[in-house]
Amino acid sequence: MSRFLPAEAFHGTENAIQLLPLRFERAGYGGYLVSNMVGDFVRLSTDEFHRLVEGNVIPGDDLYEKAFAAHLVSRAGQTAQLQVVAARLRSRMAFLREPSALHMFVVTLRCEHSCPYCQVSRQSTDKSRFDMTEDTAERALSIALESPAAHIKIEFQGGEPLLNFPLIAKIVENAIQAAPKVGKEVEFVIASNLALLTDDILAYCKRNSILLSTSLDGPEDLHNRNRPRPGGNSYKLAVNGIKAAQKALGTDRVGALMTTTEASLDRVEEIIDEYVALGLDGVFLRPLSPYGFAVKTKQIKKYDAKRWLDFYKRGLHYILDINRAGQDFFEFYTLLLLRRMLTDQPIGYVDLRSPAGIGLGALVYNYDGKVFASDEGRMLAEMGDNTFELGHVDSDNYRSLILSDKLIELVGSSLTQCAPECLNCVYESHCGANPVYHHATQNDPVGIKPLSFFCVRQKGILSTLIDLLDNSPNEAKVLRQWSAM
Amino acid sequence: MVDAVTVEFDEAVQSLDALNAAAYRLLDVASCQIEKSGGKFVCRLTPKNPSQDNEPIKFRFLDCVTDENLRERLASKTEPVRNLILSLAFGALASKQDDKAG
Numbered sequence: 001m002s003r004f005l006p007a008e009a010f011h012g013t014e015n016a017i018q019l020l021p022l023r024f025e026r027a028g029y030g031g032y033l034v035s036n037m038v039g040d041f042v043r044l045s046t047d048e049f050h051r052l053v054e055g056n057v058i059p060g061d062d063l064y065e066k067a068f069a070a071h072l073v074s075r076a077g078q079t080a081q082l083q084v085v086a087a088r089l090r091s092r093m094a095f096l097r098e099p100s101a102l103h104m105f106v107v108t109l110r111c112e113h114s115c116p117y118c119q120v121s122r123q124s125t126d127k128s129r130f131d132m133t134e135d136t137a138e139r140a141l142s143i144a145l146e147s148p149a150a151h152i153k154i155e156f157q158g159g160e161p162l163l164n165f166p167l168i169a170k171i172v173e174n175a176i177q178a179a180p181k182v183g184k185e186v187e188f189v190i191a192s193n194l195a196l197l198t199d200d201i202l203a204y205c206k207r208n209s210i211l212l213s214t215s216l217d218g219p220e221d222l223h224n225r226n227r228p229r230p231g232g233n234s235y236k237l238a239v240n241g242i243k244a245a246q247k248a249l250g251t252d253r254v255g256a257l258m259t260t261t262e263a264s265l266d267r268v269e270e271i272i273d274e275y276v277a278l279g280l281d282g283v284f285l286r287p288l289s290p291y292g293f294a295v296k297t298k299q300i301k302k303y304d305a306k307r308w309l310d311f312y313k314r315g316l317h318y319i320l321d322i323n324r325a326g327q328d329f330f331e332f333y334t335l336l337l338l339r340r341m342l343t344d345q346p347i348g349y350v351d352l353r354s355p356a357g358i359g360l361g362a363l364v365y366n367y368d369g370k371v372f373a374s375d376e377g378r379m380l381a382e383m384g385d386n387t388f389e390l391g392h393v394d395s396d397n398y399r400s401l402i403l404s405d406k407l408i409e410l411v412g413s414s415l416t417q418c419a420p421e422c423l424n425c426v427y428e429s430h431c432g433a434n435p436v437y438h439h440a441t442q443n444d445p446v447g448i449k450p451l452s453f454f455c456v457r458q459k460g461i462l463s464t465l466i467d468l469l470d471n472s473p474n475e476a477k478v479l480r481q482w483s484a485m
Numbered sequence: 486m487v488d489a490v491t492v493e494f495d496e497a498v499q500s501l502d503a504l505n506a507a508a509y510r511l512l513d514v515a516s517c518q519i520e521k522s523g524g525k526f527v528c529r530l531t532p533k534n535p536s537q538d539n540e541p542i543k544f545r546f547l548d549c550v551t552d553e554n555l556r557e558r559l560a561s562k563t564e565p566v567r568n569l570i571l572s573l574a575f576g577a578l579a580s581k582q583d584d585k586a587g
Binding site: 018019020021022024026037053074082083085086087089090093420421424448450451 | 506509510511512513548552555556559560562563566567569570571573574575
């Protein structure tokens with residue numbers, strides 16, 4: 001059998017023109033933004049759009065060629081175009097074949113910082129109550145190793161996980177021994193403020209290829225204001241920790257995340273400069289999340305989506321200028337979205353996928369043995385809301401957690417492919433169900449999207465990127481390079 | 486009391502689903518109550534911001550209804566090919582599951 005269809009399958013047919021599924025929105029310029037089933041965008045004038053949807057296109061009129069190239073039309077009975085869309089769709093959704101690749105161990109809820117936006121509701125005392133035990137860790141590890149993914153990532157979270165470093169070492173050693181026996185590769189990350197980092201811990205990380213992820217909110221005054229600790233030296237400790245980790249582990253083995261508070265909004269350039277000066281390869285311009293002390297202290301109400309989007313856009317333009325001046329530096333969320341928009345790689349980022357990443361993308365083992373469908377789910381539990389608690393390491397295994405009625409209901413009910421507004425949203429292919437966020441903010445896992453910060457943010461970022469890709473050649477060149485990273 | 490603006494549609498030619506979808510899209514600026522009355526759908530739009538001018542809300546709603554009507558029509562027209570593409574993409578997975586179940 002020939003590997004390729006005959007040439008007639010691709011052109012020359014006189015069969016009727018067939019419209020393929022599409023989504024559209026009115027665009028600001030008076031025309032329409034149209035996307036196909038795999039999220040390729042095309043801008044059409046009002047006349048072009050109406051001709052397209054009425055089927056008034058003929059080969060040679062430019063619109064037919066434009067629509068054919070964008071997988072918006074085919075010919076009845078012609079399967080090649082449909083096969084291409086199907087293959088691309090299958091590739092984009094292939095993240096579902098590697099379920100639960102991320103396993104987060106909350107080894108302690110204690111922390112020596114007292115950040116007012118802390119989303120995990122850290123505790124400052126009582127080691128016996130808020131530290132994970134060895135038995136719990138062992139049981140959690142065995143569940144993690146039951147997951148089908150061939151490559152798993154174990155992330156140590158807190159509180160401040162370095163306060164329980166002996167347990168981290170125990171889990172790492174057990175995982176390194178046990179993973180090959182079940183045919184798995186395992187990678188480790190410690191999410192730490194680095195205040196307690198020592199040379200011994202760095203040497204241990206080096207020996208075991210452990211990545212470090214930390215928090216850096218920007219210049220010293222801003223960082224220390226956002227992240228208070230005894231001595232008021234959080235910034236100094238974080239920066240020293242980053243430098244020490246870069247030296248000991250390599251510059252690509254430590255990353256940092258920032259959280260946007262109201263005080264950050266006018267200072268995006270300074271924040272980015274701080275990251276550049278430290279030799280970090282990019283920044284993730286991250287809004288506050290609506291959990292824990294960020295809600296209790298009302299930090300979350302101090303800015304709206306529009307103010308955050310202004311902050312993001314200014315930051316993105318500043319970063320693009322840095323790139324155009326010759327230095328590679330990324331905005332990581334943008335990079336992720338560009339890979340979604342410009343390639344068909346399966347991107348399983350937990351907040352940007354549908355079916356949702358809860359459980360299917362990550363499991364969280366809390367210090368007390370409770371298992372949650374996401375990190376934000378355990379943050380909600382600390383606020384008294386157990387909606388995303390799936391079970392307990394003592395009484396559950398991987399299968400019972402993943403196939404629990406609760407998880408199936410939450411994932412099934414929040415699919416963007418059929419949620420109100422999302423199902424017809426022109427950006428749906430590049431967005432995701434975020435049931436934890438919408439449950440937390442609207443008490444509805446599906447979410448009322450016209451009222452959702454998440455939705456406004458997604459639409460704002462995606463429309464900004466489409467605009468740059470279409471209308472700003474110099475910026476588009478940089479953005480296209482990012483999508484290949 | 487904020488003044489509401491009323492828009493009427495002929496029940497014989499206008500789908501209720503499209504009206505509901507349009508009302509949903511407007512939730513950030515107005516609440517919409519839809520009632521049936523004498524062969525018409527009566528849509529009563531109440532702005533969320535009392536100082537908001539009603540006219541732009543009305544026109545936005547009409548645009549939304551027009552778009553939702555079109556989306557409904559396109560969905561129905563492209564449903565067979567959409568299902569075909571989905572079966573080409575994921576049908577093999579379903580057959581594997583059927584094999585396992587069998």
